[in-house]
Amino acid sequence: MLRSVSVPESQTNLGWDVLLDLSGPGGGARHERLARALRAVIRDGVLPVGTALPPSRKLAADLGCSRWLVTQAYAQLVAEGYLEARTGAATRVSWSPEGHEREPRAARVAASAPRYDLAPGVPDLRAFPRRRWAEALRHALTTMPHTDLGVPPRAGHPRLRAVLAEYLRRCRGASAAPRDVTVTAGVTAGVTQVCRALEARGVTAVAVEDPCWGRTRDAVAAAGLAVVPVPVDEDGVRVDLLGGVRAVVVTPAHQFPTGTVLAPARRAALVAWARDVDGLVLEDDYDAEFRYDRRPVGAVQGMAPGHVALFGSVSKTLSPALGIGWHVLPPAWAEACRAANPAAATPPVVDQLALAAFVEQGGYDRHLRAARLRYRARRDAVVAALAEHLPDSRTTGVAAGLHLLLHLAGAVDTAALVRRAEARGLHLVDLATYLDTPPEEPTLVLGYGDLADNAVVPAIALLASLL
Missing domain, CATH: 1.10.10.10 (Winged helix-like DNA-binding domain superfamily/Winged helix DNA-binding domain)
Structure with a gap:
């Protein structure tokens, strides 16, 4: 039109x-x-x-x-x-x-949005399934009983909780029943709620991977708990350095931002640690749906559902704008979490029912299959462009997710590089942003999720020219 x-x-x-x-x-x-x-x-x-x-x-x-x-x-x-x-x-x-x-609107948008956005953690917003999501919303509105238009249930709509439980059992190997699932506004909101429950039970400190997603660290601190950084190496979080804490936040499927996967021995050690100290593992299932070299590993929660809380959302699979997440808690923690968060908000019921319909009708699985193919091809294109334009640099991180690490050759002031790139319309993120101490070598966290396919080569060429 x-x-x-x-x-x-x-x-x-x-x-x-x-x-x-x-x-x-x-x-x-x-x-x-x-x-x-x-x-x-x-x-x-x-x-x-x-x-x-x-x-x-x-x-x-x-x-x-x-x-x-x-x-x-x-x-x-x-x-x-x-x-x-x-x-x-x-x-x-x-x-x-x-x-x-x-x-003009175009001028304002151009001034606010970078020409090439290499920020991590953002999915392909161009590929959001608008038509199918609109159909799911329409289905929810036309089929929901009028009673669903009242005050939303505290833990989320029962239908979505049942759908999520089935999905997590089928695709993530989780041990989840509908009663164990709580719908939240996202992973950060869920972690905040559980940390409040930890604080109410007398826990004073929570271990957090170093480096990690900044909002996770902020969520722990916002609940009044001390943040204890724990190093991450090529096998994942150093379980042997957890010390005297009784709770830890981890990203086993695809660690952010290092891109490592928690090794089998470390997974076993993490579960043994939780049982020995009667502790709680907060498992952020970060972009676990996207693994390109093999099938993704199952959730640790399935190995020890009594000691692991599993967190997930659609922020990396569909869009962060939807604001829908969930957590699966051990039965012993479910009531404590509700008591510590009497006013916790849930996403709108209509959106919850739309997601339930989207999953039930197969739209979510089809979207994920298409996204895996698209992200795998885009990651390969980014790696090839880096090899051509920056042959002395190297990349790390498994073939998964929406980002990789670029280790720059030579002495590079990454902070100055990020500023220069921003002035040229290239959005970059320094690994130091996610670390308590500076990295050993200049490193960028390159996200390719929301980068258009035809922008891969120009973006990497511009980065090379700035270096």
Whole structure:
């Protein structure tokens, strides 16, 4: 469908209910007083640039005057440059006290979004299944009973909890029943809730992988617990260095950001540690769905469901904008977690039911299969481009997920490199961002999830030119 007129992206008529003082000093004809009142609210910044004014017929009805009076006032302000009028579109404010003219939407988007985004942890937003998700939403709205429109259940809608339990058993090897699943606003929200329960039970510190996703560390600290960094090597987290803590946050399937997978011996050691200290392992199933050289390893939670809490979300598979996650808790911790989080919010019920329908109808599995093929090809393209343009650098991390590590050759000031790249429209992330201590060598965390296929070579070429 084509628009006959270029319509601004915001159709909110913010100027429809503004109070106009038509009795101010100056007198004169009514259209002059109306023009003066509109001019005053524009000059005072009450109506900012881009605000749509009501149609002349609507404003005339509100004021109890003729439409001609309003069109005269609008025409006067258009002539003075305060308003902009186009046939078939709303009359909008085009002047501000600061003198900033309204930028076209394309210019604003270009100014805010980098040309090449190599940030990790972002899926391919272009490939979001809009049509199938819209169908799932429509199905949810047309089939849900009216009782589901009431106050949402605290642990999430029973239907989604049942669907997630079945999915986690089938695809992640988890030990999960619907009663064990709690729907959350994401992994960070879930970790925060469990950490509050830990604090309520007298736990004072939680071990966290070093390096790790920054929000995980923040979630632990926000619950009032001390963060104990534990190193990660090529086999995953160093279980032998957990020390005296009774809880640890890990990403066994695909460690972020090192890209390692927890080795079998370490998995066994982690489970033995949890049983020995009667502790709790908080397993973040980070982008576990994406493994390209073999089938992904199952969740550790399936090995010790009494001592492992499993966390997941659709942020890496569909979109972080959906804000839907979950956790599977050991029975001994479920009630404690609910008690420690009496006001925990859950995602909207309609969205929960849409996800349930999306999974039940096979849309989620089809989306994941297509995404694996797309990400595998894109990762191969990134590795090939790096080999061509930066042959002295090396990459690490298993063939999985949405990122890899690029170890730069020579002495490189990565912080300065990131700043220079940002000025050229290339968004990079320094590994030091996720570490308590600086890395041994200059390293970037390159994400390729949301990088267009035809942008891979130009992005890597630009990085090489900056180096």
